[in-house]
Amino acid sequence: MYSYRARRLIAEMPNRGSLADATHSAQAENPVCGDIIKLYLRIEEDVVQDVRFECRGCPGAMAAAAGITELVKAKPAAECRALDVEALEAHVGQLPLHKRHGLELAIDALRSCLGIGDR
Amino acid sequence: MHPVYLDNNATTPVDPEVYEAMTPFLREEYGNASSAHERGQRARKAVEESRSQVAELLGCPEREVMFTSGGTEADNLAVWGLAMRYRDRGTHIVTCKIEHPAVLRTCEVLENDGFQVTYLDAAPDGIVSPDDVAQATREDTILVSVMYVNNETGTVQPLSEIAEVARKKGALVHTDAVQAAGKIPVDVKQLGVDLLSISAHKLHGPKGVGALFVKEGVEVVPWMLGGSHERGRRGGTENVPGIVGLGKACNVATRRLDEFQSVIGGLRDRLEEGILESISGTHVNGSRTARAPHVTNISFDGIGGEALLVALDFQGVAVSTGAACAAGSISLSHVLSAMSIPEERIKGAIRFSLGRFTNTEDIDYVLRILPDLVERAREAAPKTTD
Known part of the structure; x- marks a missing residue:
């Protein structure tokens, strides 16, 4: 089952598209299914001033990608660095078990964006 | 809704x-x-x-x-x-x-x-x-x-x-x-x-x-x-x-067989033609002549059908799709695959199947909400990948 919040994220896709004046961008890809999440951040004074995502993939990846943009927007970069799958799941709400890999992909994209290593 | x-x-x-x-x-x-x-x-x-x-x-x-x-x-x-x-x-x-x-x-x-x-x-x-x-x-x-x-x-x-x-x-x-x-x-x-x-x-x-x-x-x-x-x-x-x-x-x-064929067939055509006219990059999968009156299977270029399914569901519309991702691996429709339809089109396929209780208001509602959902999904699609 998808939570109401996950379904809203998939239907409305807030913060979708690219960001021309991004200071940071990176993508993560699942080599098996081909899902891709690309994040664009504009970080100024160590705060995420703006954020966008692009995603090609299953609904779990879509919800996670849109959800992570809501989580990081206007947050200090230091707080963003501490985000993990559990925090993202708490924001997105329930995803079907077999769609949870989208959460990991979104966190990977964020960590890559911020120049930190693997989960 | x-x-x-x-x-x-x-x-x-x-x-x-x-x-x-x-x-x-x-x-x-x-x-x-x-x-x-x-x-x-x-x-x-x-x-x-x-x-x-x-x-x-x-x-x-x-x-x-x-x-x-x-x-x-x-x-x-x-x-x-x-x-x-x-x-x-x-x-x-x-x-x-x-x-x-x-x-x-x-x-x-x-x-x-x-x-x-x-x-x-x-x-x-x-x-x-x-x-x-x-x-x-x-x-x-x-x-x-x-x-x-x-x-x-x-x-x-x-x-x-x-x-x-x-x-x-x-x-x-x-x-x-x-x-x-x-x-x-x-x-x-x-x-x-x-x-x-x-x-x-x-x-x-x-x-x-x-x-x-x-x-x-x-x-x-x-x-x-x-x-x-x-x-x-x-x-x-x-x-x-x-x-x-x-x-x-x-x-x-x-x-009610005759009525089903004419009425439901008409609604299916209204839905299908409405989608093809209002949304670019859409393709009907399968014969448009040798077919039953209650189904249309349409691929939407550049988006995943599974995500579109969930987006439609959020708006109250129940459909099904031609591909499903489970635990990171993709399962493509064996039917569309056997018809030699390219993988990207299978991933973007949605099946709309009508029944005796489907009515014009249902179809017009779908035609009203669908273009925006497709446009959002396409806007979210990566233009380039690293």
Whole structure:
């Protein structure tokens, strides 16, 4: 089952598209299914001033990608660095078990964006 | 939000007439149709009346209709039961790659039991060629099983031609007509088939009941062993409420077949044309001429059908899709794959299937909300990847 919040994220896709004046961008890809999440951040004074995502993939990846943009927007970069799958799941709400890999992909994209290593 | 159900090929809502007919057999008329007393005989009478209603829809005598637990059991019994009965005549079966898993999995079981199975491709329009069937059918072919209406695309197979070429070579013919019954005319004599499967819940009847037409003289080895029910072909006490529901569903379908074809066919066309006109990069999968009136399968370029399904669901619209991602691996529709449709188009495929209770407001609501959902998904798609 998808939570109401996950379904809203998939239907409305807030913060979708690219960001021309991004200071940071990176993508993560699942080599098996081909899902891709690309994040664009504009970080100024160590705060995420703006954020966008692009995603090609299953609904779990879509919800996670849109959800992570809501989580990081206007947050200090230091707080963003501490985000993990559990925090993202708490924001997105329930995803079907077999769609949870989208959460990991979104966190990977964020960590890559911020120049930190693997989960 | 306007709830719209366009997943009628998955299952249909029970018709109120069907519900009314079933209710007494869930309450006071609880007799076992095999019992000799009056209550049992009333149940028997109801079962036989239902058999007559199914027979009327299929154009066959009542004795050629046997009840099952649904389309899957009917398919299993037709393919396996016939293979077991006639394996002394031959061990080759011809079917096609767009069949329902109820046929395909049964064929795989038979392959493990010494049978050879030829799985034919479909053309890009979803049609299985009678010439291909003729070429594949051999002296030792005992069965040709080709579905009548495909569940994913609605494509109608040239079944009478397929049956004719199969019969010429001495093979028996089965068809899975689960998505045909009640949607297009199904006349077993005109089609020339020996076995034909239907399911109640696909034509506004209850779940858990179906029927198999078995032509007089054709024998199947029972799949379910027990008493001598259904002329010794299926053990087990008859599901009287379900059978009554199936009978009534067939009765309503017979009466409303013309109306279904014109009204629902018109709504399907309104939906399909509306989508093709208002959203660029859309493609209908399967033949647009040889098809049943209640289905359209459309691919949306550049987006995942599965995400679009969830977005539509959020807006109250139920549909199904041609691909599913599970735990990081993609499972593509075996039907669209067999039609040689490119992978990206399969991933973006949505099946809209209409039912008797679909109306113009439903269609117009979908046409109103869909373009924005597709546009958002396309805006979110990566323009370039690293």
